Amino acid sequence: MTYQQTLDYLYSKLPMFTRVGAVALKKDLHNTLALCDKLDNPQHKFKSIHVGGTNGKGSTSHMLAAILQKAGYKTGLYTSPHLKDFRERIRINGKMVSKQYVKDFVKNQQETIQEIEPSFFEVTVAMAFDYFAKEKVDIAIIEVGLGGRLDSTNIITPELSVITNISLDHTNILGDTLLEIATEKAGIIKKNIPVVIGEKQAETEAVFITKAKLENASINFAGSSLHIENAHQKKAHLIVDVYKEEKLIYTNLALDLTGSYQLKNILTVIEAILKLKEIEYSIPDESIFTALKNVKKITGLQGRWQTLSQNPLVICDTGHNKAGIIEVMQNIKNTPHKNLHIVIGMVKDKDISGVLALFPTNASYYFCQPNLERALPVSELASQAATFGLKGNTFNTVQAAFQNAKSKAEEKDLIFVGGSTFVVAEIL
Structure with missing residues (x-):
């Protein structure tokens, strides 16, 4: 198959949520686990950060990937959906997976795909995990597709879990209250793995605290310990000062994602970086400043204001x-x-x-x-x-x-x- 025929096969043969909605979803992790088992469980062969939430998880994932890449780590990034090119979903150091790799993966796994009958998303998750393992990334940022607990990405054991926020979306699948949705999103909190929650929301706070306690996972709410002052627009950048409690920790931090909602995401990102530093990741301030100023260029992020x-x-x-x-x-x-x-x-x-x-x-x-x-x-x-x-x-x-x-x-x-x-x- 040519690359285009390979894509046509993936789009036409496999149930695809973006095109048909909830009927494309599989209600458990069985298919993803079966696919990855055939691939010798690549999800266990690289370190990762798992990013979920209703809004902001894409921007947050790209910011984290940019910072880790600038800090010298070979960084994988898995996101969805794509905007223009299927390969946007799977990147290493900002570079999209090759067409040849996509072709070879589907060709080699075609028998398994026909046997298991996975969804489009399940296949792309397995493809990403296989690619990151084969390319020996130092760390991969893995964005949750939908929900958390039953999302195909939820077979990793990350270094850190991040949940940006909770609001009403996909209510026909995740539940029609913030409480139900938070419970699904909290499903990515793992035993002994620290978790960062972006926004502290009265309706959902207890869900995350209870789940973290159950899993013996340390929990930090970014909006509680960090705050922003002096936010203003300067040409193509959003400029902020970031404080931890009363201490100024980053001044004149420039972000090339200029939507006002990025003020929330940046706190989530900084809290996640502080947590990674605690677990001995080397992330110099210079790499944070350079990365955030050039997220779009480094990672290829599009469509955010x-x-x-x-x-x-x-x-x-x-x-x-x-x-x-x-x-x-x-x-x-x-x-x-x-x-x-x-x-x-x-x-x-x-x-x-x-x-x-x-x-x-x-x-x-x-x-x-x-x-x-x-x-x-x-x-x-x-x-x-x-x-x-x-x-x-x-x-x-x-x-x-x-x-x-x-x-x-x-x-x-x-x-x-x-x-x-x-x-x-x-x-x-």
Whole structure:
């Protein structure tokens, strides 16, 4: 098979959550364990950091990978979903896995895949673990796909577990209360392995403390011990001072991910780095400063409050649940502009009305649907949006909506593209 035929095989033969939703999910770790068993259990052959949470786990994973790479560690990074290229999911020192490796892995494992009938995600996790083991990485940052307890990535024993935050998302799978979702996410807390929780939330705090106690895992809430002062934007960077209790530990720390929500993620990252230093990882301050200033360049991260062009200003963001959209709206509010144009598409299994209620009525809307089975039909999206006073035109494709927005926008206007990771993927 060529590389393209290999991808077609993975996409068409294996149940894929991003395309079809919950029916693609396997409800236990059996398939991942069986696949990895055939690969001689690569998950035991490299050190790792496990990153879960509802929002911010992608940015947090990329920041940690950038810092460890700059500190001299050969660093693997596994994330999902990809935006443009399947190989974005599996990187070492920022470089994507080769097409040849993807081809060879699928060819060599085809018999096993047909025998086990795993999901697309289960195969990509096994592929990543096999690659990191073969390439002998010093450490790999492994981002949880969905949930935690039953996520395919949850067969590793990491050096550190990180949970960014908890908000309502994938409620049809993880539960429809913060408590239920936190319980699933807490499933990555392992025996005697320290855990860092990004945000301390009254509704979920006890879940994490109880689980950590049960596993004899030390627990730190980043938002309790660390805080930020003097946050401001300077050109293409977010500049912050980080304090631990009353002591200034990093001054003028510049981050090239400029969304206001990164203020929470940076505390999670710094707390995780302090914890890694405690367990004798050598991470000089210089590597932290250099890495955070260049996360996108070092790791290839895209779609996080990303500026695509100027005059008119075009920005995209992959935020797609209520908590994510609240942050996006704050960023829009903080961005000087004359008129606001919003290109929006969504997928069916989200809290559609909860998200739409957060959008402003004084914007021009360009409703569209991403090209996948889970996409919410554009007519349905426009109809639901109208009940919240959001008015605009409908387009059958993301590109048509985007081109129309660009033709209507004036120089000082802002075009925002989002509502779904898949809308952003098509724009990129």
